[in-house]
Amino acid sequence: MTKTLPTTEARLTELAHELPTPFHLYDERGMRENARAFMQAFAWAPGFRNYYAVKAAPTPALLQILAEEGFGADCSSLPELELAQRCGITGENIMFTSNDTPPEEFRRAAELGAVINLDDITHIAALEEALGGTLPELLSFRYNPGPERTGNAIIGNPVEAKYGVTSEQLLDCYRTAQDKGVGRFALHTMVASNELDASFIIETARMLFTLAVRLKEELGIELEFVNLGGGIGIPYRPEQQAMSYQEVSDGIRELYDSIIRPAGLDGLKLSFECGRVMTGPYGVLVSRVRHVTRKYKDYVGLDACMANLMRPAMYGSYHHITVLNKGEDAPRQTVDVTGSLCENNDKFAIDRELPVMQPGDVVVIHDAGAHGHSMGFNYNGKLRSAEYLLRADGRAEMIRRAETMDDLFATLSW
Numbered sequence: 451m452t453k454t455l456p457t458t459e460a461r462l463t464e465l466a467h468e469l470p471t472p473f474h475l476y477d478e479r480g481m482r483e484n485a486r487a488f489m490q491a492f493a494w495a496p497g498f499r500n501y502y503a504v505k506a507a508p509t510p511a512l513l514q515i516l517a518e519e520g521f522g523a524d525c526s527s528l529p530e531l532e533l534a535q536r537c538g539i540t541g542e543n544i545m546f547t548s549n550d551t552p553p554e555e556f557r558r559a560a561e562l563g564a565v566i567n568l569d570d571i572t573h574i575a576a577l578e579e580a581l582g583g584t585l586p587e588l589l590s591f592r593y594n595p596g597p598e599r600t601g602n603a604i605i606g607n608p609v610e611a612k613y614g615v616t617s618e619q620l621l622d623c624y625r626t627a628q629d630k631g632v633g634r635f636a637l638h639t640m641v642a643s644n645e646l647d648a649s650f651i652i653e654t655a656r657m658l659f660t661l662a663v664r665l666k667e668e669l670g671i672e673l674e675f676v677n678l679g680g681g682i683g684i685p686y687r688p689e690q691q692a693m694s695y696q697e698v699s700d701g702i703r704e705l706y707d708s709i710i711r712p713a714g715l716d717g718l719k720l721s722f723e724c725g726r727v728m729t730g731p732y733g734v735l736v737s738r739v740r741h742v743t744r745k746y747k748d749y750v751g752l753d754a755c756m757a758n759l760m761r762p763a764m765y766g767s768y769h770h771i772t773v774l775n776k777g778e779d780a781p782r783q784t785v786d787v788t789g790s791l792c793e794n795n796d797k798f799a800i801d802r803e804l805p806v807m808q809p810g811d812v813v814v815i816h817d818a819g820a821h822g823h824s825m826g827f828n829y830n831g832k833l834r835s836a837e838y839l840l841r842a843d844g845r846a847e848m849i850r851r852a853e854t855m856d857d858l859f860a861t862l863s864w
């Protein structure tokens with residue numbers, strides 16, 4: 451898959467000289483077109499909704515764009531709940547999925563009317579206590595299939611995961627909630643992350659649809675919706691192909707017609723909580739070369755570091771790199787692309803063949819629109835960079851200013 455830039459090289463070069471680097475830049479037009487394509491692919495599904503995973507890019511301007519395109523919010527903490535609410539996403543457009551949850555977060559989720567998705571069988575009592583002896587009208591449970599299903603390479607073996615209720619516990623969860631007066635139910639799972647094989651997502655639907663039928667047959671519960679989780683990945687590497695929304699939709703629709711409709715569950719709604727695929731490909735990290743050096747190998751040092759994009763250092767993840775204004779026949783060399791953090795894993799690329807660079811060259815790191823800025827941190831006193839939204843007319847609008855030392859020191863006692 452060819453990697454494209456969010457605008458022309460000339461415009462990106464202008465921005466890199468106008469704005470302090472590094473910075474994250476998000477393509478509004480690309481995000482909106484992608485969101486509409488996703489919604490259109492599942493237009494057949496009753497009450498279809500994508501709860502955007504706020505953790506992927508918790509920036510109000512981005513959440514508001516996606517809310518305008520019909521998305522809800524998948525939240526896992528009190529600040530994420532507040533962020534969604536302040537962006538106009540409220541009620542059952544919020545799904546709250548957390549673990550080891552403090553009571554105040556359960557209370558705030560209930561106050562907002564969010565769909566509370568319990569991660570553990572003991573959380574029924576914890577939620578009841580937090581809410582003063584009551585439970586919400588609508589309750590969801592996160593299912594961990596354990597040895598019945600393998601997770602993908604990123605999310606790992608479900609047996610080892612701290613998340614979700616087990617197969618043996620699942621019916622007891624719904625039975626207990628039912629006995630305590632809960633009248634509306636949903637079901638959720640999350641067994642994949644950054645998956646590019648459509649069949650994995652389709653088989654997740656089969657698993658949940660089968661459970662939906664079982665809940666009806668054994669407990670008389672007709673689920674309102676199932677949430678297939680996130681997990682639809684993006685092609686970080688140029689040789690990878692994006693997952694086809696239509697292929698996923700067609701496969702799930704076939705299962706819906708063969709499992710759900712014959713069971714008399716035609717009204718069952720379908721949802722996802724995709725974050726990465728919604729914004730990831732539409733954000734880039736723009737940086738400039740600070741130093742070029744030779745030690746035992748060749749290094750190109752940027753003014754960005756893993757505080758701006760942690761994924762390569764944390765996971766060994768590949769992010770494509772474009773060096774602006776270098777033609778296809780520009781001389782090339784194999785280098786490590788590094789940042790200035792005092793950690794030797796602070797590298798955006800290792801042994802990567804790239805055009806020969808000089809100090810001042812502008813570098814664009816692709817697919818940084820999810821789990822990029824949001825995973826930033828202040829180790830070494832590094833200040834988190836600004837975020838800009840690229841509007842359709844080419845304007846770059848600041849949507850988060852860069853941190854200052856005053857911000858960094860604001861919580862300290864002197």
